[in-house]
Amino acid sequence: MGVIADILVQGAQMALVLLLAPMLTGFVRKVKARLMRRRGPSLVQPYRDLVRLLRKEVVLADNASWLFRLTPYLIFAATWVAASLVPTFATGLTFSWTADLIAIIALLASARFFLALAGMDVGTSFGGIGSSREMMISSFAEPAMLLIVFTLALVAGSTQLSSVAVYMASPQVGLRVSLGLAAIALVMVAIAENARIPVDNPATHLELTMVHEAMVLEYSGRHLAMIELASSLKLLLFVSLIACLFAPWGLTVAGGGIGAYAVGAAAYGAKLAVGGVLLAVFETGIAKLRVFRVPDFLGAALMLGLLATLLLFVSRSL
Amino acid sequence: MPVVVVLSCVAGLVGTGCVAIAAGHGPRACRAVYGASLVLSLAALAAALVALLDGAAGPSATVLPLGLPWLGAQFRVDALAAFFLVTVNLGGAAASLYGLGITGEPAPHRVVPFFPAFLAAMNLVVLADDAFTFLFSWELMSLASWALVMAHHREHDNARAGYVYLVMASFGTLALLLAFGLLAGADGGYGFADIRAAAPTPLVAGLVLGLVLLGAGSKAGIVPVHVWLPLAHPAAPSHVSALMSGVMTKVAVYGLVRVAFDLLGEPAWWWSMVVLALGGATAVLGVLYALMQHDLKRLLAYHTVENIGIIYIGLGLALAFKADGMGLAAALALTAALFHVLNHSLFKSLLFFGAGAVLAATGERDMERLGGLIRRMPLTAVAVLVGCVAISALPPLNGFVSEWLTLQAILQSPQLPQWGLKILVPAVGGLLALSAALAAACFVKAYGVTFLGRPRSPQAETAREADRFALAAMAAFAGLCLLAGILPGLVIDGLAPVAQALVGQRMAPQLGQPWLSIVPIGESQSSYNGLLVFAFIALSASMAIYAIHRWASRAARRAPAWDCGFPEASPATQYTAGSFAQPIRRVLGTGVFRAREHVDMPPPGDPRPARLTVDLRDLIWDGIYAPIARAVGFAADRLNHLQFLTIRRYLTLVFLALVTLLLVLALWV
Incomplete structure (x- = not known):
């Protein structure tokens, strides 16, 4: 029975991320529209x-070619698997x-590899x-x-997300300079990975400024739906990742029972909402960078990550 | 006795080469030679596998009455040698299989005799158990591969490639000669057993390591002694390129591992600093060079430089951990490095086979004249895609597993006591990540420009699928890439005896883990399950495909490309290899290559076309090799006068030299 229940909880997480992902995208759009004094589309518009x-x-x-037709499904599958492996409401799930x-990062890189290949397939x-x-940015x-992963792994003594999240939730962490630097760097990377302003504009239709949208220009119908869903899943993944690493409150442990799961899910929903609002505020307040300024932006993230890691190597207490 | 079996196979290969000289070079003779090489490589592979997996057997050794009279030719197969024999013969078997299908080779008599000799020499280097046999086999390997590089010597630039290779190979052998001379000491104990027994002083050990890094490193392609590699590897016929890049560089890695981990005894911690720094620099520079290439085979050759850097990073970590007595971490790092040795030999051979198939089908190596081959050569395209994903270190294939293990080893390094290592290792980790990301960019470019898009030349438009032998060789290696990626525990457990022998500890057995996961240190620290990742991706992708086609829509219509409403008819409007690399060239190339763009924009009214040219400079060549070449040329010019003296002056010179030597002798003694 225990095994079946565990697998059910894991399945619930997979379904949860799949169902919530378009909602998060719609929520960010809605908040952005409200910040610009527009009404914005309804929350269910992405669905x-x-x-x-x-x-x-x-x-x-x-x-x-066949690669062009297969890629949307591969991207969706890889992103979905990656998103289901990040703790959302509970840690230590069956397949965590x-x-x-x-x-997980490499899985996202696989998805990006195929998307970039698909962009070159038609020959436009x-x-x-x-x-x-896209490959330059990545x-x-x-x-x-x-380097952020190094920092976290050195602090928590593990690269296993569940273990890291449990460690981060424990009182022995305290405030550390390294973790602060890593958090800033992670947010910067997340913005770049999700093609958000200031790196890329998800709503652009000005061709020369497009990155992600330019790659998927030739897609339509169900293929485009898969790619859009994968993008939403990726956004959800990064918000979940930042939440479980730097705001691990309310995370429950697998096998905690229905009540604990409900609390975890409620906390997770709240975190997603906060993350969405912060992202919308940030995007509204900043202008897009020129493409050749993006390496400076990411170079800063790289330096922050390196600094955080070096601080840890040099002193285990910072 | 595996050593006897492998030696018999080597003898068979040498014999095949000799017979090939006599037997002429008709298509049937070529096929017979490649067939014999295939069978002998497979036999040697089987023997080596048995030696590696049968841990109870221990090393097997033999002495043949050849070589130095008082020493004989000593051969020995231990765990390390067995692993490298597996790599060598696996690559050799696949290259022979590919060779079976070759038609239209312009100069078969320049290839066929040297091919089995090259295979035999690589086996002999790994088998050798004394310095003389090792150096002899090493030189034989260099010369056989040089002859293969020169097979198409009339093609543009191939003669220069052969010349640079010959100079660098001689230089490398000289460095190894000095290294073994220092190791053997004044008494001339050239057997590896004697060398192991004699503990060198720290100074001598450091010198030996430096010389081996120069000698074996130049063969492996470590920056800055890599310059010959991107010239010579692409110049050879494609299946030989696969051998040189996929296998010969691994034999060079074997040379370093044998000396640094086995013959030199206990390492000093600063050795690892040198190896790590070289590895990090090599990885990033190699992939940056590769990104700038438009020649498919040269791009692959530069990528070999990158992967050797990754292997060196693993070896450097293993040296550091071994020097500081962290056996488990050392075993992890060494296993990661050797796993990458096997992986690289698999996917690099696969990619060179693919490049060879493209070259045979279109006659083009220049990516700017290819494109759209996925429609003309569908099976080759699938196999090469597997190789590209694997070499870009993406899950669930094998390249990711070895890089993941290397990263896990890096995460063990804060416990190292030395400050230099504490600061260097995370920086090298960053370089490793950078090189992996750039490798993905590079292979999107290589695959996208060659196989995707629209054909850029009539040759690409009319390409034909590769022959069945080439396809079989590629399919076999693509399958092995997938297998090693989803069942990495098999390889890690196979490498356990090597780690046990070289660093005194082994990684925990992996095959007993639940669900065939790999757990390098402890379950709470890190684990990865390629099988489940692969299964999950396959399952969710097929579920999505089924559900959507069943319940949503399955209609599809063909139409002209959209391209924002302005579809352009000419394939020349596609992104090219040069334009793909432009963003990275602008960001990183201005420093590394002094890349400069020159725009020639004619004034209004002038009908000239506008031109954009890019200047790239190889700073290593300009900074190190060009001055040396100039100095040698200058000295030769000056000394040239000595050739035109009168007989009286020669006699005077001889007399003066004699007096000087006698004086030196008198003062010395």
């Missing part, structure tokens, strides 16, 4: 968009040891420009992310 796209026929470019934080200049810039975001 409506997805259903509409899923029902439409796909228009494929004449020379699109399948991949540690490094592997916009697809190429998107892929090329070349700086990934090392920064890895």
